[in-house]
Amino acid sequence: MNRINVTQTFLPPFEEYEKILKRAWDKKWITNNGELVLELEEKLKAYLGVEHLLFTNNGTVVLQMALQALEIKGDVITTPFSYVATTNAILWEGSNPVFVDIDPVSFCIDPSKIEASITENTKAILATHVFGVPCDIEAISKIAEKHNLKVIYDGAHAFGCTYNDKSLLSYGDISTCSFHATKVFHTVEGGCIIASSKELYDKLKLYRSFGHYGDDYYSVGINGKNSEFHAAMGLAVLPHMDEILSKRMELWNQYQNLLAPLNLMFLSNHFLKNFNYGYFPCIFNSKVELETALRLLNDHNIFPRKYFYPSLNTLPFLKFKSTCPISENISQRILCLPLYPDLKSSEVEVICSIIKEAAQ
Numbered sequence: 001m002n003r004i005n006v007t008q009t010f011l012p013p014f015e016e017y018e019k020i021l022k023r024a025w026d027k028k029w030i031t032n033n034g035e036l037v038l039e040l041e042e043k044l045k046a047y048l049g050v051e052h053l054l055f056t057n058n059g060t061v062v063l064q065m066a067l068q069a070l071e072i073k074g075d076v077i078t079t080p081f082s083y084v085a086t087t088n089a090i091l092w093e094g095s096n097p098v099f100v101d102i103d104p105v106s107f108c109i110d111p112s113k114i115e116a117s118i119t120e121n122t123k124a125i126l127a128t129h130v131f132g133v134p135c136d137i138e139a140i141s142k143i144a145e146k147h148n149l150k151v152i153y154d155g156a157h158a159f160g161c162t163y164n165d166k167s168l169l170s171y172g173d174i175s176t177c178s179f180h181a182t183k184v185f186h187t188v189e190g191g192c193i194i195a196s197s198k199e200l201y202d203k204l205k206l207y208r209s210f211g212h213y214g215d216d217y218y219s220v221g222i223n224g225k226n227s228e229f230h231a232a233m234g235l236a237v238l239p240h241m242d243e244i245l246s247k248r249m250e251l252w253n254q255y256q257n258l259l260a261p262l263n264l265m266f267l268s269n270h271f272l273k274n275f276n277y278g279y280f281p282c283i284f285n286s287k288v289e290l291e292t293a294l295r296l297l298n299d300h301n302i303f304p305r306k307y308f309y310p311s312l313n314t315l316p317f318l319k320f321k322s323t324c325p326i327s328e329n330i331s332q333r334i335l336c337l338p339l340y341p342d343l344k345s346s347e348v349e350v351i352c353s354i355i356k357e358a359a360q
């Protein structure tokens with residue numbers, strides 16, 4: 001069997017990419033807010049229904065820019081169940097991550113446990129919409145208002161998800177997204193940041209270009225720009241979103257139907273409304289059962305990933321150790337199964353039958 005990875009990047013027909021890229025090529029303008037970057041930003045705003053969006057070079061620098069723009073220095077309440085970039089952005093910006101355990105069903109930060117961790121040093125909440133499942137946005141915003149905290153959402157998985165008829169990326173003071181090649185929508189490398197106000201948007205725009213426009217220097221900044229080559233990929237992928245999402249949904253449902261008889265845990269059906277089917281997480285009953293399944297799958301040249309592992313509160317380079325029993329427990333039992341538009345239905349069948357062997 002051919003190697004099957006957890007994901008495979010969706011690539012549009014090459015001619016479509018080439019045709020778009022040629023516009024920048026002919027002008028010999030390949031980066032620094034060229035016409036393709038500007039066009040992609042407009043199309044993303046329309047697609048997501050948001051006003052203040054900036055296209056950037058990845059989904060990590062935007063977390064750092066968000067912390068800078070909101071002037072966060074101190075303790076940041078965050079989730080232990082996310083990609084390491086979420087925690088590292090806090091550390092890189094000189095703040096301290098304070099881990100609050102997750103809800104065992106949504107895998108997102110458990111708002112009922114947040115208040116117990118708030119002190120006078122707490123400045124913000126940085127939470128992830130894990131696998132595209134929305135955090136408890138109402139509860140988080142209530143807590144934030146009461147304690148005067150800023151809210152940042154790492155929406156790296158949230159492209160194409162909606163919540164209350166609005167893009168899931170439109171909540172919080174700032175939301176970020178990743179357009180990395182492994183994500184549902186991609187620009188090879190890339191990301192975006194969505195601000196809740198014009199004022200924040202202007203600040204972020206300045207940060208993205210080193211803090212200066214031409215010869216006028218206003219503030220510190222970073223290089224958060226992306227190129228015409230990346231924007232061209234985004235412009236070529238965006239018209240295929242319907243097809244990408246419906247293919248993902250089809251395969252997702254096939255996994256769910258085939259694995260339903262097994263005694264495993266999956267994302268609750270409750271979350272599947274307005275969903276992007278970005279990941280198919282499968283929670284085994286034990287670490288041993290997971291390792292058995294992983295070994296069998298690897299033997300068949302199939303490579304799911306342990307997302308998310310390790311639980312971020314256990315990272316070896318953290319100064320302050322804390323425990324998050326639910327996140328630690330789930331991170332040892334969770335595998336994300338291969339899921340991408342070109343995955344074949346027959347391959348899903350093979351994967352499920354191998355898991356069946358392991359889960360008995």
Ligand SMILES: *Cc1c(COP(=O)(O)O)cnc(C)c1O
Pocket residue numbers: 058059060061082083085086128154156157178179180190191
């Ligand atoms: C992918 C991802 C990121 C980082 O995005 P990059 O574009 O790779 O920098 C951040 N947070 C989460 C939750 C992610 O999955």
